[in-house]
Amino acid sequence: MIVLVLLHAVVAVAVLTAARARPVAGAVLGCAVLGATAVTVGVLGIGRSTVRHEAWAWVPDLGLQLAFRLDGFAVVMALVVSVIGVLVLAYSISYFDHDATYVRFVGLFVAFAGAMTGLVMAADLFTMFVFWELTSVCSFLLIGLNDRSAAARTAALRALLVTGAGGLCLLAGVVLLQVAAGTSDFAELASAAPVGSMVTTAACLALIGAFTKSAQFPFHFWLPGAMAAPTPVSAYLHSATMVKAGIVLMARLAPVFGDLDVWRWAVVVCGGTTMLLGGARAMRQTDAKLLLAHSTVSQLGFLTLLVGLGVPGATYAGVAHLVAHAVFKAGLFLGVGVVDHATGTRDIRRLSGLAREMPFVTVCMCAAAASMAGLIPLFGFATKEQALVALLDADAGAAGTVALVAVVVGAVLSAGYSVRLVRGLFGTKRDLADIADVEHAHVHVHHRPSVGLSVPMASFALVSLVAGLGADTVGRWLQAPVVALDAGATGVLHLWPGLTTAFAISLTVVALGAVLGWRVPDAVAPTVVSVSGERIFQRVFDGLLDGSKRLTVVTQSGSLVAYLGIVMAVLTAALVAGIAKDPGAGFDDLRLADSWVQAAIAAIAIVFAGAVVAARDRFVSALLIGGVGFACALLFALYGAPDLALTQILVETLTIVVFLLVLRQMPRRFAADPVWAPKVVRLAISVGVGCAVAAFAVMVSAARRAPSVGGTYAELSLPEAGGNNIVNVILVDFRGVDTLGEITVLATAALGVTNLVRMARRARARALEAAAPSPLEGGSDT
Amino acid sequence: MSLAMVVLIAVLFGTGTYLLLHRTLTRMVLGVGMLANGVNVVIVATSGPPGEAPIVGREGTTDSVPQALVLTAIVIGFAVTAFxxxxxxxxxxxxxxxxxxxxxxxxxxxxxxERRVVDVPSAEDVEL
Incomplete structure (x- = not known):
């Protein structure tokens, strides 16, 4: 199984890189891979008594592995994925122009098929998640296949964001479940039946993931947008396979979580709403493809209801209908593609009389649509019948009743939009000329549909019919897959169910639906529901962009002084927070002064510092700050640090010289300072910093717990380094590398200073030249 | 720790910050210098009570490590000021x-x- 998945990947890469010149050969190769998958899965999975299981250690330390299990359900899903894949890929050969876009389509299509195959065969949640995300990425790339179209790009991004967000929820849920239950294997989860609030949270998160992927309300809006993709993509990813991933996940988890009230009600409410909303929206569409998209949303809601409930009979019906839907919906999409190809439009207001011009297509589409509507003897009838029977018998309380009502109403809508689709595409409309807003009312068939387009489409219709006629046999085949999901699940499919309540409901539903589909005028779009997940999504999306921009504007004002003010304010806050942990520490040890000389010099330094602030003259302030520096040097000397005092005096002298050199060229007095914040704020910050640092210093002086390393240096100074002055020895010997770093800083600063000065000189020279051009240059110009 | 040094620290940091929060570059440089002095005084003052210079063989010396740190800091402070x-x-x-x-x-x-206008098609009218 791992080999199969890898094979897809290899072929996809090969097509994308090597098959540029021969897209058709690439497509044939893709068909071969998908066909081989179908055969392999059939041979390995059908009629075997043992379930094949493969695992490949991925991150052994975390117990992560890529594990696959080919149980009955996986076989059915893998067959759906690969067989439909072969037909759609074959169809695409005639559908596309054979250009670079087509090469990309084929490569991504095969890659997607591989990801989807991996997803349905996954034995545990982590493996499923990996392939889940891969399908999202493939979907993004395929929706945006026409990368010149802004609409396609936007739709692709939206689909990716919605399904990606859901994927993150799923991942969180999977991790929670792994922690709570100790396993992520589907079979082990089902037998462990974990409970607890963590498990409930995990279930909800996983459900959100499933809902986003399967376009359930309120995340349904991305699916109609995804119709910007070419029709084969829509047929394969966005109706037959990828959007079923959520259903697959729910089917796997329903035996574990089916009894949770949250799970059951979420499934019923969201599934039911989706079914009705999608159906109602489908009744409003005039674009046949969008009609199908909304009908897919509706059908996915139906599947969610059936599979998510965790009622054995409904699960059976869900799996059966999943297959039925994949087949008829793929056929319908391909059919719409054929019509689009032949006439250049999919607008059902413009199409008229196609039944006469394209009889074969009409018959095939009628069969597929009849399956969607639930007409006997098509496959869709048998599966829907079983759904009704299961829900009528279900012991699921109020949720079951709500689900039944939703399914019945949804089925009426299904029949309605099926009729609307067929009538709109193929019927003859006499009142076409009356429609004012359509300019070229009648559309001509440019060319007959080619065999390459017709055969795949007809295959789907044929399968719908044959499976319907042989419903009893197919029903028995489907028994094993459903048991793989839920050991207690049973069900049957009937071609002719006999005169039962469910049958009576079915007949009524179809009749009502037909009336509805026939009576709703094409051009009228009744507003059914104004709630739009799409609009909410757009608001959130815009809000995020807008909010981040505002945040940038607020935090990044561009004013250096404002930044410095914030830095200093934060410094104060941090110090205060530290002091607050042990307020008052160290204040007991406080003396007035170590000596009167110290007090006097400190007072002088304080006076100088105050004078620097008050000074309005550059020279004076430079000299005053020099005074502060010299006072500090004296304090160091008094403290017993003669090296510091010496260095400070030297450096302070140099600093004053540099100051004077620079300030020589500037005006003596400071210009009035442009105010950026009220003086009170600046003063408050300054006083805050001063007090906080002083308090911090007091606290730190009393906070020593361990002896200083200075003692060790003192002992080692003479024997190791041969020096008596410990500070000197530290600088040039023990911490010599630090001193090297210091020298590097000095050198860098010197380089910087040199360059700044030279640049400034050159700029000034140029400015002078521009202001007064030399006579020589002026002469040569004239 | 002596109160005189504590007050000096408060004043050096207070005036340094105040000078730093100006728009005039020269004053900001003065502020940086003031803060550099303040930091040096903090490190020396918190290292312990005054004493003899840290020379081998003397009794009651001060801690040599903070002094080595501050010595480096003084030199680097000069480099920053010059730059x-x-x-x-x-x-x-x-x-x-x-x-x-x-x-x-x-x-x-x-x-x-003016917001960047993103033309987002709605699901109802996607250009297909």
Whole structure:
């Protein structure tokens, strides 16, 4: 199984890189891979008594592995994925122009098929998640296949964001479940039946993931947008396979979580709403493809209801209908593609009389649509019948009743939009000329549909019919897959169910639906529901962009002084927070002064510092700050640090010289300072910093717990380094590398200073030249 | 710890911060210098009571490690001051201006109230 998945990947890469010149050969190769998958899965999975299981250690330390299990359900899903894949890929050969876009389509299509195959065969949640995300990425790339179209790009991004967000929820849920239950294997989860609030949270998160992927309300809006993709993509990813991933996940988890009230009600409410909303929206569409998209949303809601409930009979019906839907919906999409190809439009207001011009297509589409509507003897009838029977018998309380009502109403809508689709595409409309807003009312068939387009489409219709006629046999085949999901699940499919309540409901539903589909005028779009997940999504999306921009504007004002003010304010806050942990520490040890000389010099330094602030003259302030520096040097000397005092005096002298050199060229007095914040704020910050640092210093002086390393240096100074002055020895010997770093800083600063000065000189020279051009240059110009 | 040093620390940091929060580059340089002095005094003052210079063989010496740190800091403080002064001088020579201006790009971002219009098609009318 791992080999199969890898094979897809290899072929996809090969097509994308090597098959540029021969897209058709690439497509044939893709068909071969998908066909081989179908055969392999059939041979390995059908009629075997043992379930094949493969695992490949991925991150052994975390117990992560890529594990696959080919149980009955996986076989059915893998067959759906690969067989439909072969037909759609074959169809695409005639559908596309054979250009670079087509090469990309084929490569991504095969890659997607591989990801989807991996997803349905996954034995545990982590493996499923990996392939889940891969399908999202493939979907993004395929929706945006026409990368010149802004609409396609936007739709692709939206689909990716919605399904990606859901994927993150799923991942969180999977991790929670792994922690709570100790396993992520589907079979082990089902037998462990974990409970607890963590498990409930995990279930909800996983459900959100499933809902986003399967376009359930309120995340349904991305699916109609995804119709910007070419029709084969829509047929394969966005109706037959990828959007079923959520259903697959729910089917796997329903035996574990089916009894949770949250799970059951979420499934019923969201599934039911989706079914009705999608159906109602489908009744409003005039674009046949969008009609199908909304009908897919509706059908996915139906599947969610059936599979998510965790009622054995409904699960059976869900799996059966999943297959039925994949087949008829793929056929319908391909059919719409054929019509689009032949006439250049999919607008059902413009199409008229196609039944006469394209009889074969009409018959095939009628069969597929009849399956969607639930007409006997098509496959869709048998599966829907079983759904009704299961829900009528279900012991699921109020949720079951709500689900039944939703399914019945949804089925009426299904029949309605099926009729609307067929009538709109193929019927003859006499009142076409009356429609004012359509300019070229009648559309001509440019060319007959080619065999390459017709055969795949007809295959789907044929399968719908044959499976319907042989419903009893197919029903028995489907028994094993459903048991793989839920050991207690049973069900049957009937071609002719006999005169039962469910049958009576079915007949009524179809009749009502037909009336509805026939009576709703094409051009009228009744507003059914104004709630739009799409609009909410757009608001959130815009809000995020807008909010981040505002945040940038607020935090990044561009004013250096404002930044410095914030830095200093934060410094104060941090110090205060530290002091607050042990307020008052160290204040007991406080003396007035170590000596009167110290007090006097400190007072002088304080006076100088105050004078620097008050000074309005550059020279004076430079000299005053020099005074502060010299006072500090004296304090160091008094403290017993003669090296510091010496260095400070030297450096302070140099600093004053540099100051004077620079300030020589500037005006003596400071210009009035442009105010950026009220003086009170600046003063408050300054006083805050001063007090906080002083308090911090007091606290730190009393906070020593361990002896200083200075003692060790003192002992080692003479024997190791041969020096008596410990500070000197530290600088040039023990911490010599630090001193090297210091020298590097000095050198860098010197380089910087040199360059700044030279640049400034050159700029000034140029400015002078521009202001007064030399006579020589002026002469040569004239 | 002596109160005289504590008050000096408070004043050095207070005035240093106040000078730093100006737009005039020369004053900011003065502020940086003041803060550098303040930091040095903090490190020396918190290292313990005054004593003999840390020379081998003497009794009651002060801690040598903070002094080594501060010695490095003094030199680097000089380098920073010199660099900032060169910057101030360059600004003055080229612009005739000694003030730190706001970043033009950031102001532009803040002013740009015309939103980037993203044309998002609704699901109802996707161009197919």
């Amino acid at each position: 900032l002064l060169a910057l101030a001088w360059r600004n003055w020579t080229i612009d005739g201006n000694d003030a730190v201006e706001d970043d033009v790009e950031d102001r532009r971002v803040a002013r740009a109230d």
